[in-house]
Amino acid sequence: MMRQYITGLLLFIAAAVLSACGSPEDKTLSNIETIERETIPALTETLQNLIDFESEQSGLFNESIADESLDNFKNDQSELYNNLNERTELANSLEEIETDLKSAAEDFKSYDVDDSSELNEEMLTNLSDTSAGLAESLQAVRSGYQDIKNSEISFFESLAADGADYTMMTEGIAAVNEQHEQISQNYAQINEQLAEIRSYGNTVKQALGEETDGETASLEETNTENSGADSKAETAYIVDGETSSIVPADEHTDAKAVLLTIDDAPDQNAVDMAKTLKNLDVPAIFFVNGMFIESEEGQSMLKEIHDLGFEIGNHTYNHFNMQELTPEDVRLEIADTSDLIEEAIGERPRFFRAPFGVNSEASIKVAEEENMTVMNWTYGFDWEPDYQESSALADIMVNTEMLSDGANLLMHDRSWTAEALPDIVTGIQDKGYSFIDPALISSEGGVTE
Numbered sequence: 001m002m003r004q005y006i007t008g009l010l011l012f013i014a015a016a017v018l019s020a021c022g023s024p025e026d027k028t029l030s031n032i033e034t035i036e037r038e039t040i041p042a043l044t045e046t047l048q049n050l051i052d053f054e055s056e057q058s059g060l061f062n063e064s065i066a067d068e069s070l071d072n073f074k075n076d077q078s079e080l081y082n083n084l085n086e087r088t089e090l091a092n093s094l095e096e097i098e099t100d101l102k103s104a105a106e107d108f109k110s111y112d113v114d115d116s117s118e119l120n121e122e123m124l125t126n127l128s129d130t131s132a133g134l135a136e137s138l139q140a141v142r143s144g145y146q147d148i149k150n151s152e153i154s155f156f157e158s159l160a161a162d163g164a165d166y167t168m169m170t171e172g173i174a175a176v177n178e179q180h181e182q183i184s185q186n187y188a189q190i191n192e193q194l195a196e197i198r199s200y201g202n203t204v205k206q207a208l209g210e211e212t213d214g215e216t217a218s219l220e221e222t223n224t225e226n227s228g229a230d231s232k233a234e235t236a237y238i239v240d241g242e243t244s245s246i247v248p249a250d251e252h253t254d255a256k257a258v259l260l261t262i263d264d265a266p267d268q269n270a271v272d273m274a275k276t277l278k279n280l281d282v283p284a285i286f287f288v289n290g291m292f293i294e295s296e297e298g299q300s301m302l303k304e305i306h307d308l309g310f311e312i313g314n315h316t317y318n319h320f321n322m323q324e325l326t327p328e329d330v331r332l333e334i335a336d337t338s339d340l341i342e343e344a345i346g347e348r349p350r351f352f353r354a355p356f357g358v359n360s361e362a363s364i365k366v367a368e369e370e371n372m373t374v375m376n377w378t379y380g381f382d383w384e385p386d387y388q389e390s391s392a393l394a395d396i397m398v399n400t401e402m403l404s405d406g407a408n409l410l411m412h413d414r415s416w417t418a419e420a421l422p423d424i425v426t427g428i429q430d431k432g433y434s435f436i437d438p439a440l441i442s443s444e445g446g447v448t449e
Helices: 001-022 024-065 079-092 094-110 121-160 166-207 268-280 294-306 325-346 361-369 390-399 413-428
Strands: 237-239 246-248 258-265 285-288 311-314 406-413 442-443
Touching: 024 079, 024 121, 079 094, 079 121, 079 246, 094 121, 094 268, 094 311, 121 166, 246 311, 258 268, 258 413, 268 294, 268 413, 294 311, 294 413, 311 325, 325 361, 390 413
Parallel strands: 237 442, 258 285, 258 406, 285 311
Antiparallel strands: 237 246
């Protein structure tokens, strides 16, 4: 009985030893199969879940920022925080996959193929290096998500603080999105590495006369502008093409809000108006004319407005009627202004408004080529003689029947408008309206004819 037991044990050990000492061809194929059947599916599922949570977080952020009380930022049990925790846990779970890939890389490196007629050192080196590189990419994702967690929590807490303002929000969004941009680059690299592993694995299989696999699963492409705290907030508001009112993109976005816009800047009053709005914590678009920013002084004024956190729009160079110009002159009016704006603030404008609200086929075409959303306005009065006095202007801007959800308010760089601005803002707020951040307006929509 004992002899049978010992014999059985020896046979078991012998089988284990033989398995461990299998041919490099068999061990290489086994390693490739494990990666393709187990490691990569687990990896792609985890990363795809991360991408899905990022997309969900973008919508949660837009919904939360539209709430004037900012309750979701103040409550660490809110869906916003829960989403962040879910993403962090998923990222941390990548460590096990990372360990498996490092082990596979070491195994490929250890196989002796000197006596193999089918395999060579280059084949295994490619598999080893790519597996190790993929492991490093996952480590970068894990590290990146720790940075994202710290950045988002810091941002959320800043918005929950009593001193939260528009600048704090825009700077926080920029910081968070910078982290997400890096993660997106990691995703792109991982997709390339997955394709390389499939290719190198198939090369080995072909050499050994084995059937090759199809394409390895890859990640869906992710738009970093819709990840994290969405600085463009593509789904928050849309410019209605017929009325130029600003309408919610979905039911979660606050509809009782209006947009402030200031044309003919920066002439004499735009910088002071920007400072007033900054102090009131109210965003706006300043539509500029190229003729005002030719000089160093004009460029400096525009940069100051932009540095205060305000969106800059294109209002043509000379404020001509677009329908009275040739297509060539229309192009110069618009493109030259965008060039000057970019020279001053380092970016081209996202919005275009035609002088007098009169567009032409050419102006629409050029704006489209320049990736600008075209808008007119809902109402404005400060160019009319009866309202070129601050109290009269403030009264009509606040009490007109045209003040409604999504109203696009037109004002100009004028002294009486600058003086009326505080009363206009507080009067509109007293009626229960918030002010739309232009960064939350989609590049889709707008005037098209």
